[in-house]
Amino acid sequence: MYTVLVIDDSPSMRRIIKDMINSIDEFEVIGVATDAYDAREKIKEYEPDLVTIDINMPKMDGVTFLRNLMRLHPMPAVVISGESVRGNDIFDDGAVGFIPKPDTGESMNSFSDRIKDTLLNLTFLLKRYTLKKPPALKKSNKVLTNIEYKVHPDEVIPLRAAKFPGMRLIAIGSSTGGVESLLRVFRKLPGDLPPILITQHIPYGFSNSFAHRLNDNSEVEVCEAKDGMILxxxxAYLAPGNMHLTIEKYANEYRTKLLDTKKVSQHKPSVDVLFRSVNNAVGGAxxxxxxxxxxxxxxxxxxxLHDNGAYTVAQNEESCVVFGMPMKAIQAGAVKDIVHLDEIAEYIIDFSRGKKR
Structure with a gap:
């Protein structure tokens, strides 16, 4: 159970957001705050897993509060505001999600669905910051168990692994802690690499901002993937926050194909879906x-991919924010090399140059 503090100066909006979040099984609103100063005291008191922040608030605006929060007490924060123009800015300021308040004419059910989709996608970003909170503050004994596959990759994209290698291609999968980790990798990459495909678990509506951020910090041209793009x-092509990213071969070209299908391992986009399609298209290359x-x-x-001769690398435990996905891949015998985050760029460059390890 993830606990949430709702920060909004509007009593009606506080109530609406609280009720909507409490309707999600994995989340519980542990408190509400009317402004930044009230929020500061309640964060100290409750140590929530997540805060929602309005931008237009008295005494201190939400953006200033967000910046102070990230500097003094970093924690996952989602901005829920009518100022959708601030979306890209608040991402740079440290927010992990942005939900526009409903426009005139939008139903509350639609707004509730957007909140639910964003927060459920954020369950794999909530451990981005390490929070130590007193056990007594936990209001629920519900335990999040190990995640099982609700949909097997075979039901989304059948395995037809390429027997003969195609073009060189790099596929990256990441989740909790991946936003900053990918930035560290991409800052070191030159602009002449083979195509790169990325699936990062990120909320819908935020992946485009993240793609721009990667692009601004790398020589690689990074974009949010659209259907039918030639690799x-x-x-580099980043999966949208609400679609599976795959690739297909057309004549001598490879193109992106977005799938609006079921979640795999509670994710959409899913790393399994991306890696499966890469195996089908280029195999051991x-x-x-x-x-x-x-x-x-x-x-x-x-x-x-590993069994088909592809080169597989996992980030080591020391440099991971959460050593979950890499550990599972290592335990499954799916990894050839285990490397520190700061060495991943070097391994990608060596692979692209044909160097064998």
């Missing part, structure tokens, strides 16, 4: 990198 050298993240998404398809 190009020196380019691929490199797969498993980075920090909670759960086991990607393990099944990474083992398939």
């Amino acid at each position: 190009e050298k020196g380019h 691929a490199m797969a990198v498993m980075m920090t993240g909670m759960g086991d998404d990607g393990t099944i398809a990474m083992k398939e």
